[in-house]
Amino acid sequence: MDLGPFTSDETISRIVGEYSDMLLRLAxxxxxxxxxxxxAVQEAFLQLLTSRVSFRDAGHEKAWLIRTTLHRASDIRRRAEGRNVSLEEAALAAAPETGSELLQAVQALPEKYSAVIHLHYYEGYSIKEMGKLLGLPAATVGTRLARGRERLRQILKEE
Amino acid sequence: MKWEEYRNAVDRLPFSADFQARTQEALRTCIQEEKEYTMKSHILRKVLLTAAAVTLLTVTALAAARLLTMDQVAGLLEQPLLAEAFKSEDAVLLDESVETGDYRVTLVGLVSGLGLDSLNEDLDETHTYAVLALEKLAGEPLSDETLTQFTMTPLVSGYTPWSVNLWSLNSAAHSIDQDGVHYRLLDIQDLELFADRTVYLAFYEGGSPSREIFGMDDQGNIHFQEDFAGPKALFTLPLDPSKADPAAAQALVESTGLAYVYDPDPEDTPLTVRKSADGTSLEVLPGGEPVWFTAETYAAYMAEETGRLRQQVQDGTLSQESFDKSVADMEAVLAGLRDGTAQAAQVGENGVGAFFKSETDHDVTMTPAKDGVEMVIQ
Incomplete structure (x- = not known):
């Protein structure tokens, strides 16, 4: 394993302190x-430690961490599905930690929808801002937001 | 939907109170362990690298004896400055060969520099030049018809192959044939900008890079799709990471306006536009909200868009012919808005579509696309 430029005590404290809460909620x-x-979030931070990335500004740094966290969360999800556990079912049937039908429904969405729904309705990002964070055209983000809302309506109606 | 309830539920999630402290400790431990490991392995790694270099020299000597050298290729293309650069210590001699299908493709080598050739007009910009050789394993010459089937293009890890490639990097290719071998000199916008990433040179049968040909993994590494059956090779360029300029590279990629982040599960259905019976209003499904232009707002949009396109012409990224056609199209829409025969709408933040009422007996679909909305009337 090679280490990248994010290894100083100050950098680790800053990045973990600044982004942990937001990334945990998203994951x-x-x-x-x-x-x-x-x-998932610890794996994303570890990946930052070992990546030779450099960021042009804070927004770029945040975007990288958001995308990496989503990738690591997807990996964990796939590993769980490989153990024959349907996380969508688990999220809907159990989810004792949430106590919210709407949160469970968001968890049951495909990732491309849940990420934009959460970033918009919890973190308050605009479509344009989400486009930059996720590296997608704003029109695609808008479409995903609309389709995500529609999927949520269907999921909540079925319950 | 009850978004306040959603936010409250997220706020109540019982994440570990010591998560940050635990994570910081884990990361620091990881760094310490890595430092200790690096010291122990340094000597061993040096020995292994020396052994690998000896093996590589043996293989490349075989290719070098058979093919033209990089400077010979540049010389035959009447590029004396480039020929000298290919002989300099800045040049990287590779001679890496891959046998694929009925062909052998060899990446001979590369060099980057400023004002090295007369083949492009950007003499004030640094370019990267790479020489590839293609030959048939059976030895017979390659026909022009065969050569047009193949593409040789740079790609960069972390950026989709359809956003960073020969075309978007404003590159050119120049060819000569010698003794049954086809040589191609690629003249590419400075690849060293991307040197902190993996930079590839891909050879394959087919046209511009697409999702059918290439995929990417979670780390941004590019690979050929498993079911891509044609001849193919993917070389990695040994560029100097210290010459990378990530900010300039990112700005360059963003300036293309192309989707550079890989989406493994792209939108499978386009936005659909449902029209009213009289053809005077459209509803974008499922949930897009078009903002309709008046003649006045469209004229303002057109003035801004014309300025943007004119700048592209000046930058050399848009032909005058395409500019004239775009302006003519916009003038036609503006005229239609003024006389009531056309409608135009903005969908999302950067998509504009327009249609003429005489066309609304047909199905209309809108798809988000580069620089706007692709509107299909069937």
């Missing part, structure tokens, strides 16, 4: 437990 929308979300 949780993809996973069925807070411990899995914590694993």
């Amino acid at each position: 949780y929308t993809r996973l069925s437990s807070v411990s899995d979300a914590e694993d």
Whole structure:
């Protein structure tokens, strides 16, 4: 393993302190437990440690961490599905940590929808801002937001 | 939907109180372990690298004896400055060969520099030049018809192959044939900008890079799709990471306006536009909200868009012919808005579509696309 430029004590403290809460909430929308979300975020930070990336500004840094956290959460989700556990079902049937039908429904969405729904309705990002964070055209983000809302209506209606 | 309830539920999630402290400790431990490991392995790694270099020299000597050298290729293309650069210590001699299908493709080598050739007009910009050789394993010459089937293009890890490639990097290719071997000199916008990433040179049968040909993994590494059956090779360029300029590279990629982040599961259905019976209003499904232009707002949009396109012509990224056609199209829409025969709308933040009422007996679809909305009337 080679180390990148993010290894000083100050940098680790700043990045973990600044982004942990936001990334944990985002990861949780993809996973069925807070411990899995914590694993995903730790893996993302570890990847930052070992990546030779450099960021042009804080927005770029945040975008990289958001995308990497989503990737790591998807990996954990796939590993769980490989163990024959349907996380969508688990999220809907169990999800004892949430106590919210709407949050469970967001967790049951495909990732491309849950990420924009969460970033918009919890973190308050605009479509344009989400486009930059996720590296997508704003029109695509708008479409995903609209389709995500429609999927949520269907999921909540079926319950 | 009850978004306040959603936010409250997220706020109540029982994440570990010591998550940050635990994570910081884990990262620091990881760094310490890596430092200790690096010291122990340094000597061993040096020995292994020396052994690998000896092996590589043995293989490349075989290719070098058979093919023209990079400077010979540049010389035959009447590029003396480039020929000298290919002989300099800045040049990287590779001679890496891959046998694929009925062909052998060899990446001979590369060099980057400023004002090295007369083949392009950007003499004030640094370019990267790479020489590839293509030959048939059976030895017979390659026909022009065969050569047009193949593409040789740079790609960069972390950026989709359809956003960073020969075309978007404003590159050119020049060819000569010698003794049954086809040589291609690629003249590419400075690839060293991307040197902190993996930079590839891809050879394959087919046209511009697409999702059918290439995929990417979670780390941004590019690979050929498993079911891509044609001849193919993917070389990695040994560029100097210290010459990378990530900010300039990112700005360059963003300036293309192309989707550079890989989406493994792209939108499978386009936005659909449902029209009213009288053809005077459209509803964008499912949930897009078009903002309709008046003649006045469209005229303002057109003035801004014309300025943007004119700048592209000046930058050399848009032909005068395309500019004239775009302006003519916009003038036609503006005229239609003024006389009531056309409608135009903005969808999302950067998509504009327009249609003429005489066309609304047909199905209309809108798809988000580069620089706007692709509107299809069937």
